[in-house]
Amino acid sequence: MNDRKAVETAPLHLxxxxxxxxxxxxxxxxxxxxxxxxTAILSPMILWWLVLSGFPTMFxxxxxxxxxxxxxxxxxxIWFDNYVRFFQDPLYYEALWRSIWLGGLVTGITLIAGxxxxxxxxxxxxxxxxxxxIWYIPAVTSTxxxxxxxxxxLDTNNGVINNFLKSIGxxxxxxxxxxxxxxxxxxxxxxxxxxxxxxxxxxxxxxxxDVSLYxxxxxxxxxxxxxxxxxxxxxxxxxxxYIVITSLIGAIQIYEQVLFMTGGGPYxxxxxxxxxxxxxxxxxxxxxxxxxxxxxxxxxVFVGTVFYYRWSTNSDRSSTIPIKRRS
Numbered sequence: 001m002n003d004r005k006a007v008e009t010a011p012l013h014l015x016x017x018x019x020x021x022x023x024x025x026x027x028x029x030x031x032x033x034x035x036x037x038x039t040a041i042l043s044p045m046i047l048w049w050l051v052l053s054g055f056p057t058m059f060x061x062x063x064x065x066x067x068x069x070x071x072x073x074x075x076x077x078i079w080f081d082n083y084v085r086f087f088q089d090p091l092y093y094e095a096l097w098r099s100i101w102l103g104g105l106v107t108g109i110t111l112i113a114g115x116x117x118x119x120x121x122x123x124x125x126x127x128x129x130x131x132x133x134i135w136y137i138p139a140v141t142s143t144x145x146x147x148x149x150x151x152x153x154l155d156t157n158n159g160v161i162n163n164f165l166k167s168i169g170x171x172x173x174x175x176x177x178x179x180x181x182x183x184x185x186x187x188x189x190x191x192x193x194x195x196x197x198x199x200x201x202x203x204x205x206x207x208x209x210d211v212s213l214y215x216x217x218x219x220x221x222x223x224x225x226x227x228x229x230x231x232x233x234x235x236x237x238x239x240x241x242y243i244v245i246t247s248l249i250g251a252i253q254i255y256e257q258v259l260f261m262t263g264g265g266p267y268x269x270x271x272x273x274x275x276x277x278x279x280x281x282x283x284x285x286x287x288x289x290x291x292x293x294x295x296x297x298x299x300x301v302f303v304g305t306v307f308y309y310r311w312s313t314n315s316d317r318s319s320t321i322p323i324k325r326r327s
Contacts, residue, residue, distance in 0.1 A: 057294075060294045060295075061295040061298070063288050064293075065077060066288045071285060092293060095276045099274065099297070106251040111244065113199075132199075135200075136199075176262070182262045186261060186270060189261065194250070201239060217230060245305050248308070255274040258275045
């Protein structure tokens with residue numbers, strides 16, 4: 001009797017069944033429904049990027065620790081010698097510095113020109129859709145084709161610009177031997193190529209600003225410049241952060257313009273780092289140095305992006321000058 005009573009009063013330790021597991025999975029799926037859907041949608045794209053870009057990029061960075069001249073040669077592990085050489089050889093650190101200041105110049109001019117174009121496209125004009133398409137055409141045209149058109153314009157003997165100079169009694173300019181004109185035309189082409197995309201992004205930002213804010217500013221006595229300063233520009237801050245970062249990343253990696261228009265000349269004075277990486281990898285087959293330069297450039301772009309993002313987000317948003325009301 002006592003044994004039977006002990007069995008009846010003993011606590012039951014039931015084994016864990018699949019019911020609790022299914023319940024937990026169901027709760028997790030409900031709680032993270034959006035994340036699971038996003039993961040399912042993005043997984044093929046992430047896999048595609050890893051195969052075609054991610055692995056080659058990481059392999060290129062890994063090459064920076066090897067001395068590998070020529071594909072038939074065997075790579076030799078040399079630690080940080082390629083990176084030390086990068087900062088000792090003016091051929092490399094000057095190309096990096098040239099990429100930075102040239103990219104900054106292109107970015108600044110592109111943003112200002114794009115903002116002006118966006119203001120024009122935001123006006124109530126007839127056929128403004130056509131104007132927007134015209135502005136964006138350079139962004140979708142082939143760089144190879146358009147640079148060749150620029151080269152035809154700049155041909156020393158029969159170029160359109162030099163023929164015009166001859167017609168007005170001026171001496172033709174040998175563009176290929178001038179550092180100033182080489183940089184000038186690279187900047188002009190890069191701005192012409194990128195201003196349409198920048199203008200459309202600025203336009204989206206302009207149309208996202210709440211109209212009631214303009215009405216409130218006008219009641220407070222703000223003129224056209226006051227509304228631009230206290231309503232439009234603060235409202236465009238998130239767009240500005242995005243467009244500056246993406247434009248700067250793209251501008252620092254200028255390559256095709258240099259390859260097809262100047263070839264890095266004259267005397268290497270327009271050679272940027274991406275063009276130097278291309279020459280090391282596919283002309284000189286110095287794969288180790290190309291990998292080291294790629295990693296250094298990636299670090300510079302990443303640090304610059306993080307720095308600008310932190311600066312833009314941590315800036316004092318409350319430092320505004322009050323608008324004077326009308327008496």
